């Protein structure tokens with residue numbers, strides 16, 4: 001067990017429903033005393049004069065609803081769901097839960113289902129569907145998406161900014177690699193060998209079992225992150241399971257597609273609660289996925305086992321810091337890219353994890369990890385992929401771009417795949433995940 005303080009100690013999912021079964025947020029608005037701290041911490045309100053800010057989107061809107069049927073203001077679609085307001089509020093008002101619920105209601109009852117905006121948002125929210133098709137013919141899909149005419153059409157027809165470069169599909173998905181490698185049976189064997197080398201248990205050990213939530217991006221676009229996660233955990237003697245899974249729901253919450261999110265959550269809760277029943281803890285490599293499973297699921301859905309999943313989900317580095325002497329193991333190692341500019345995603349901040357990647361990587365001799373500050377990257381999942389938000393997204397990202405350039409490092413680093421896209425887009429840095437850095441330190445070729 002590590003001496004390091006558990007970052008999990010800082011994380012408490014917001015409990016707003018008490019024993020009530022009805023998810024009514026109006027009482028939560030009473031806790032707001034209008035200090036405006038949330039507004040001053042909102043990256044969108046900082047650069048966008050027309051955005052009324054989180055206080056209006058949350059408690060004020062719900063107060064109005066208390067007075068009777070009141071339409072949701074369409075500005076709720078300008079909130080990027082960065083969730084910074086949640087952490088800023090001194091009164092624990094469940095702001096992002098209010099925004100997510102209001103956005104869901106707005107999309108359900110007020111949005112034109114035949115509008116380009118609705119269709120584009122639905123498509124972006126359901127990236128997994130697009131990616132599963134593209135990944136069947138990755139080279140062709142990458143070629144077509146790289147054409148200038150595709151970007152032009154995407155902007156003109158769907159409102160996807162042509163400045164953004166479409167992410168490439170991997171030629172082999174993470175799950176294809178996992179199956180080819182032998183799945184859970186191989187992982188069990190590798191974990192057993194690693195434990196034996198460390199002088200530990202050579203039989204199946206349920207205390208060393210994790211169920212990996214890889215999410216969509218590590219599966220279809222950056223399988224190297226998923227592979228690093230598996231290899232690093234196996235090197236500590238953990239058997240990795242990879243249950244069937246769907247999108248965590250993060251892009252669906254941000255676009256008010258709560259029915260889609262619920263369907264995805266039903267599968268994820270069922271599969272991962274079963275893995276927990278088999279002795280596994282749930283580990284995610286993407287901080288938005290861990291955020292979703294931990295906080296947004298229990299805040300938005302009432303599904304059997306959801307609290308169990310919330311209480312047993314961790315971000316990958318966080319988990320290793322709690323259960324292993326990670327810094328001690330890294331002390332005498334070497335890495336392939338020692339000079340990194342690190343950005344902490346907003347959703348890592350919301351889980352109290354913003355300092356851990358720099359603390360962990362700096363424990364490696366010769367590594368220089370430049371923290372590029374606490375600003376938002378500005379992309380916030382699908383937000384920066386909408387033409388109407390592109391300029392705002394880039395304005396929010398300016399501070400991070402400047403700090404990355406000033407750091408003058410060799411490689412960028414973050415846990416969030418869309419922050420990584422924005423970092424690369426704004427600075428030209430190649431971006432890696434902290435698990436990839438740990439893999440070069442801890443895993444023998």
Ligand code: SF4
Pocket residue numbers: 041042043044045053054057078079080081082083084085086095096099
């Ligand atoms: S979630 Fe982010 S963008 Fe939305 S209101 Fe809160 S701070 Fe602003």
Ligand code: SF4
Pocket residue numbers: 031032033034035036037038039054055058059088089090091092093095
């Ligand atoms: S920070 Fe909290 S208490 Fe202050 S205005 Fe915002 S919601 Fe209200």
